[in-house]
Amino acid sequence: MTDRPSWAPQGIDLTVPSVSRVYDYFLGGSHNFEVDREAARVALKAFPGIPKIGQANRAVMRRAVQFAVDRGIRQFLDIGSGIPTFGNVHEVAQAAAPGARVMYVDNDPVAVAHSKAVLADNPDAAIAAADLRDPRSILEHPETRRLLDLDQPIALMLVAVVHFLPDADRPAEIIATLRDALAPGSVMVITHATLLGPTPQAQRGVQEAYQRTTTPLLMRTAAELEPFFDGFDLVEPGIVPLPHWRPDSPVTEDDDTAALHGLAGVGLKA
Amino acid sequence: MTAGPAAADGGGDHGPDHDAYSNLRRFVTIWCRAIYSVTATSMTRGEFEAHLIPQAAVLREALRAERFDPRPAVGVGAALVDAHCTDPEALPSILGVIDAYLVLYCSPGDDLPADQARIRCSRLQHAVAVGFSQALRERTLAEQESLSRAALGAQAEAERALAASEAKFRAVFEGAAVGIGIADMDGNVVEINQAAARMFGGEAHIRRRNVRDWVHPENDPAIRGLNGELMRGERDGYHIEKAYMRADGSVLWANLQVTLLAEAAGPPQYQLALLEDITERRGLLQRLRHQATHDALTGLPNRALFFERLDQALDPDGTVTRIGLCYLDLDGFKTVNDSLGHAVGDRLLVDVAERLRECLTSPDQLVARIGGDEFVALYTDPPGLTAVTDLATRILDALARPVTLDGRDLRVHGSIGIVYGPVGSRGAADVLRSADITMYRAKELGGNRYEVADPDADARAITRHGLTNRLPEALERGEFFVEYQPLIGLENGAVLGAEALVRWGHPVHGVLGPDQFIPLAESTGQIVPLGRWVLEQAARQARTWQSEHPGAGRPPRVNVNLSPIQLHHRDLVAEVAGVLDETGLPPGSLCLEVTESALIGADEDALKPLRRIADLGVAIALDDFGTGYSNLSSLRWLPVSVLKLDRAFTRGMRRHPADPVDLKIVEGIVSLAHSLDLTVTVEGVETRAQAEHLRALGCDHGQGWYYARPGPPEALHRLSLADAG
Numbered sequence: 001m002t003d004r005p006s007w008a009p010q011g012i013d014l015t016v017p018s019v020s021r022v023y024d025y026f027l028g029g030s031h032n033f034e035v036d037r038e039a040a041r042v043a044l045k046a047f048p049g050i051p052k053i054g055q056a057n058r059a060v061m062r063r064a065v066q067f068a069v070d071r072g073i074r075q076f077l078d079i080g081s082g083i084p085t086f087g088n089v090h091e092v093a094q095a096a097a098p099g100a101r102v103m104y105v106d107n108d109p110v111a112v113a114h115s116k117a118v119l120a121d122n123p124d125a126a127i128a129a130a131d132l133r134d135p136r137s138i139l140e141h142p143e144t145r146r147l148l149d150l151d152q153p154i155a156l157m158l159v160a161v162v163h164f165l166p167d168a169d170r171p172a173e174i175i176a177t178l179r180d181a182l183a184p185g186s187v188m189v190i191t192h193a194t195l196l197g198p199t200p201q202a203q204r205g206v207q208e209a210y211q212r213t214t215t216p217l218l219m220r221t222a223a224e225l226e227p228f229f230d231g232f233d234l235v236e237p238g239i240v241p242l243p244h245w246r247p248d249s250p251v252t253e254d255d256d257t258a259a260l261h262g263l264a265g266v267g268l269k270a
Numbered sequence: 271m272t273a274g275p276a277a278a279d280g281g282g283d284h285g286p287d288h289d290a291y292s293n294l295r296r297f298v299t300i301w302c303r304a305i306y307s308v309t310a311t312s313m314t315r316g317e318f319e320a321h322l323i324p325q326a327a328v329l330r331e332a333l334r335a336e337r338f339d340p341r342p343a344v345g346v347g348a349a350l351v352d353a354h355c356t357d358p359e360a361l362p363s364i365l366g367v368i369d370a371y372l373v374l375y376c377s378p379g380d381d382l383p384a385d386q387a388r389i390r391c392s393r394l395q396h397a398v399a400v401g402f403s404q405a406l407r408e409r410t411l412a413e414q415e416s417l418s419r420a421a422l423g424a425q426a427e428a429e430r431a432l433a434a435s436e437a438k439f440r441a442v443f444e445g446a447a448v449g450i451g452i453a454d455m456d457g458n459v460v461e462i463n464q465a466a467a468r469m470f471g472g473e474a475h476i477r478r479r480n481v482r483d484w485v486h487p488e489n490d491p492a493i494r495g496l497n498g499e500l501m502r503g504e505r506d507g508y509h510i511e512k513a514y515m516r517a518d519g520s521v522l523w524a525n526l527q528v529t530l531l532a533e534a535a536g537p538p539q540y541q542l543a544l545l546e547d548i549t550e551r552r553g554l555l556q557r558l559r560h561q562a563t564h565d566a567l568t569g570l571p572n573r574a575l576f577f578e579r580l581d582q583a584l585d586p587d588g589t590v591t592r593i594g595l596c597y598l599d600l601d602g603f604k605t606v607n608d609s610l611g612h613a614v615g616d617r618l619l620v621d622v623a624e625r626l627r628e629c630l631t632s633p634d635q636l637v638a639r640i641g642g643d644e645f646v647a648l649y650t651d652p653p654g655l656t657a658v659t660d661l662a663t664r665i666l667d668a669l670a671r672p673v674t675l676d677g678r679d680l681r682v683h684g685s686i687g688i689v690y691g692p693v694g695s696r697g698a699a700d701v702l703r704s705a706d707i708t709m710y711r712a713k714e715l716g717g718n719r720y721e722v723a724d725p726d727a728d729a730r731a732i733t734r735h736g737l738t739n740r741l742p743e744a745l746e747r748g749e750f751f752v753e754y755q756p757l758i759g760l761e762n763g764a765v766l767g768a769e770a771l772v773r774w775g776h777p778v779h780g781v782l783g784p785d786q787f788i789p790l791a792e793s794t795g796q797i798v799p800l801g802r803w804v805l806e807q808a809a810r811q812a813r814t815w816q817s818e819h820p821g822a823g824r825p826p827r828v829n830v831n832l833s834p835i836q837l838h839h840r841d842l843v844a845e846v847a848g849v850l851d852e853t854g855l856p857p858g859s860l861c862l863e864v865t866e867s868a869l870i871g872a873d874e875d876a877l878k879p880l881r882r883i884a885d886l887g888v889a890i891a892l893d894d895f896g897t898g899y900s901n902l903s904s905l906r907w908l909p910v911s912v913l914k915l916d917r918a919f920t921r922g923m924r925r926h927p928a929d930p931v932d933l934k935i936v937e938g939i940v941s942l943a944h945s946l947d948l949t950v951t952v953e954g955v956e957t958r959a960q961a962e963h964l965r966a967l968g969c970d971h972g973q974g975w976y977y978a979r980p981g982p983p984e985a986l987h988r989l990s991l992a993d994a995g
C-alpha cells in the first residue's frame with residue numbers, strides 16, 4: 001500500500017466487508033451491504049454484546065465532545081470517523097457550541113463519500129480521505145489547514161480506531177506525531193476494544209470476524225493504552241471501561257455489561 | 271386496582287393536570303427501561319426518557335380522545351425509529367409496554383369503558399407498529415440508497431482518480447525522455463514508450479520481442495546472468511550499461527535499470543526497464559579517452575596509456591604473471607629531423623609507427639610512442655623470452671627497409687632494450703629505466719640490434735644513462751672546464767699553442783674525459799651548446815695568452831674540436847665569427863679540428879660552412895687523419911690547412927729502429943701534404959725516439975705526453991716560459 005504513488009487511489013472492493021459499514025450495522029444502521037452484515041453476524045454470534053459496546057462507545061464519544069466543549073474547545077479532529085449515523089461529533093459539538101468546526105478523517109472511500117454527502121451543507125465540517133498511519137498527511141491536508149487552527153487547542157478524537165493499528169504500525173509514534181502538532185490545552189480522546197470481558201474463545205471469534213475485513217481488530221489492556229497518552233495528562237477517571245468514563249447518571253446494574261469491553265481515556269496536553 | 275395510579279390521581283394536593291403528567295412520566299419511565307437497552311441511541315437514559323415523553327403524550331391523547339383516531343400513533347412508531355430504536359426486537363418491547371401500562375397510566379378514567387380502552391389500546395399498538403415498520407423500512411431504504419450513492423460516488427471517484435493517475439502515468443510514460451519498456455516475466459515486451467522506440471530506431475524492432483533476444487557482442491559476459499537472477503528473485507533489480515542492436519544494425523549503448531513490478535503484495539508480474547541512451551556520451555568519452563591516451567601524430571597509444579597498461583600488468587593482484595618489454599630508440603632519427611626538418615621527421619615517425627603496429631601478432635601486445643623517437647612494445651604473459659626477442663627481431667626487420675619520402679630513401683635503425691621477467695616487486699618506472707639502459711647498451715654496441723637486460727650490464731650503463739640526462743644541467747652549472755695540451759714545433763721545440771680539450775668535473779664520478787660524454791652529447795644534440803661554450807673558452811684563453819706574451823715570436827694559437835653535428839648546425843659560421851669578434855682573437859690563431867670521417871663523402875653543401883670559416887682566416891685541421899679510407903686526392907678540394915696524423919702512425923716509431931713501413935707511409939703523407947700546402951701535426955708523441963723520427967720525416971708539429979699532458983692554461987704559460995728560457 002505504501003508502495004503506491006500517493007496519487008494512485010485506493011481501489012474500492014465492495015465484496016470485502018468494511019469496518020465502517022459493519023460498525024454501522026452494529027449501531028442498527030442500514031448503511032451496509034450483505035457482505036458487511038454477514039461479517040457482522042459472524043461477530044455477533046461469537047459475542048452478541050457488540051452492539052452494546054458500539055452504543056456505549058458512541059455515548060462516551062458524545063460525553064467526551066461535551067467535555068471538550070465545556071473546556072472551551074471549538075475545534076475537533078475526528079480520525080476514523082466512520083459512516084455518519086446519529087450523534088456524530090459535529091452534531092453534538094455544534095449543538096453545544098454553534099460554529100464549532102469539525103474535521104473528519106477516514107480511509108474508507110465509501111465512508112468518505114457518504115460523509116461528504118451528509119456534510120455538503122455544513123460549512124463548519126469536512127471530511128478528508130487520509131490514513132491514520134500517515135499522520136502528516138492528515139495534519140497537512142488542505143482541508144485540515146482550512147478548517148482547523150492548530151495553534152489553538154483542538155479535540156483529537158481517536159474513537160474506536162486505534163484498535164485497528166497493530167503494533168507493527170507503531171501506533172505510539174503515530175499518536176506522538178499528532179500530539180506534537182497540538183497546541184497546549186488540546187485534548188485527545190481514545191476509545192479502544194479490550195480483553196476485559198468475553199471469554200478468550202468469544203474474543204477470537206470477534207477477531208476472526210474482523211480478519212475478513214481489510215482492517216483486523218486488536219484488543220489492548222488499559223496498561224497497553226497508557227503509552228499512547230505520553231505527553232498528556234489523563235483526566236479523571238483515567239482509562240476505564242466505556243460506561244465508567246464520566247457517566248451522566250450513575251451506572252446501574254441494568255446497563256449491559258457488554259459495554260465493559262471497551263475502554264475510554266481522555267488526555268489533556270499541558 | 272385500589273393501588274392503581276388512577277385512584278391516586280383523585281387525592282392529595284396535586285391538581286389533576288399534575289397527576290396526569292406524573293402518571294405519564296411513570297409510563298415513560300417504564301417504557302424507557304424496556305426499550306432503552308435495545309435502542310442504539312447515544313442519548314443518555316434521561317435524555318431518552320425526555321425524548322419519549324412527547325410520544326407517550328400522543329398516545330395518551332389518542333386514547334383519551336372523544337372521537338378515537340389511532341393515526342397519530344403511526345407518528346410515534348416513526349419517532350422511535352428516529353431515535354434509533356431500530357432493532358426489530360425493540361418492537362415487541364415497545365408494544366408490550368403500551369399494552370400493559372398505557373391504559374393503566376393514561377386512561378381518562380370512567381369516561382371510557384374499560385373494554386373500549388382495551389380496543390383503543392390495541393388499535394394504537396397496531397398504529398405504532400405500522401409507523402415503526404414503515405419508518406424502519408423507509409429509513410433502511412434511505413440509508414441503503416445513500417450508502418449505495420456513496421459507494422457509487424466513491425467508486426466513480428476512485429475510477430476518476432485511477433483514470434487521472436492512469437492519464438498521468440500515460441503522460442509520464444509517453445512523454446518521458448528516458449526510454450521505458452515493460453516486459454512480462456517471460457521476457458516478452460508488452461509495452462514501450464516513444465523514447466524507447468526512438469532509441470531502437472523503430473517500434474517494430476522491439477515490439478513483441480523477447481528481452482533475451484538482445485545479445486550484443488560488445489556486452490560484457492558478466493551481465494548475461496543478471497536477468498535470470500532477477501526473474502528467479504535473487505535480486506530486486508539491476509543497473510548496467512548495455513549495448514543493443516538498433517534497427518539499422520548500429521549499436522545503441524544504454525544506461526539500463528531493470529526492476530520488477532508487482533500488484534500490491536502479489537508476486538512480480540512484470541519487469542520494468544528504464545533506458546537512457548548514452549551512445550553519444552559514451553562515444554564522446556571514448557573519443558576523449560582515446561585522445562588522452564593516444565599520440566596525435568602516429569595514433570599509437572601514448573605514454574599515459576602505456577604506463578596504465580604497464581601498471582596494470584605489474585599489479586601483483588592482477589592476472590598477469592610475466593611481462594616482456596621492448597624499448598626502441600631510433601638511431602639516426604635526430605639527423606633526419608635536424609637535416610630535413612620536422613615535417614619529414616614527423617612523416618618518418620608515422621611510417622615507423624605503422625610498421626611497428628604491423629609487428630604485433632596478438633592482442634596481448636601493445637606498442638606505444640612514449641617520446642620523440644622512442645617506442646615501447648609491451649607483451650603481457652609472453653610464452654617465453656624467445657617470443658619477446660622474436661618481437662624485437664620483427665621490429666628491427668621492419669625498420670631495415672628504408673623509408674621512402676618524397677622519392678628519398680631514409681634509413682632508420684633501431685636499438686632495442688628488452689626487459690623480460692615475472693611480475694613481482696618492480697614498479698613501472700623501474701622496469702622502463704632498465705629497458706632504457708639496456709637500449710643504450712644496444713646503441714653502444716653499434717645499434718640496429720637488441721639487448722636483453724641483465725642487472726650487471728644495467729649497473730655499468732647507469733652512469734652513461736645518468737650522464738646523458740644530466741648534460742644540459744651540467745653545462746648550466748658550470749661543471750665543464752677546458753684543459754690545454756701544448757702543440758710543439760718539432761723543428762725547434764717551441765710552444766706554438768695548444769689543443770683545447772673539454773672535461774666534465776662530474777660531482778659524483780669525478781673528472782670525465784671527452785670520449786666519456788661527447789658521444790652522448792652528440793646523440794642528444796647537447797653538443798651544440800657545449801661546443802659553442804668550449805669555443806668561447808678556448809678563444810678567450812688564447813687571447814689571454816697573447817696579451818700576456820706580446821711580441822714573443824708567433825702569437826700562441828688554439829685548436830678546438832668541432833663535432834660533425836656542429837658542422838650541420840646552421841649557425842656555426844655566425845657563431846665562430848661572433849666568438850672571434852667578441853674575444854678579439856685573430857682568426858689565424860684559431861684552428862678548428864674536424865674528423866676525417868665527418869668530411870669524407872660530404873657534399874659541397876655540407877662543406878660550405880667550413881669553407882666560409884676558412885675564408886675568415888681560421889685554420890681547419892683534418893683530425894685523426896689516416897683512420898678512414900680517405901681518398902687522398904680529395905684533400906685538394908677540402909678547405910683544410912692542417913693534417914693531424916692519427917696516433918696509430920706513431921706507434922711503430924716509439925722505439926729504435928722504427929717500423930720501416932710506418933716510416934714510409936708517414937713520409938709519403940708528409941710529402942703529399944706539403945705539396946698541397948698543408949701542415950702536418952702528429953698526435954700521441956710519447957717518446958723522444960718518436961719525436962726524432964717525426965722531425966726527420968718532416969712533420970711540422972707534435973703533440974703528446976712526451977712534451978706535456980693536457981693541463982690548466984697556466985701550465986702552458988710555464989711551459990713556454992721554460993721554453994723561452
Ligand SMILES: C[S@@+](CC[C@H](N)C(=O)[O-])C[C@H]1O[C@@H](n2cnc3c(N)ncnc32)[C@H](O)[C@@H]1O
Pocket residue numbers: 019020023057058061079080081082083105106107108111130131132133158159160161164215
Ligand atoms: C469502528 S469505526 C469508528 C467510527 C467512529 N469513530 C465511532 O467510534 O463511532 C472505525 C473507523 O475507522 C476507520 N479506520 C480504520 N483504520 C483506519 C486508518 N488507518 N486510518 C483512517 N481510518 C481508519 C474505518 O474505516 C472506520 O470507519
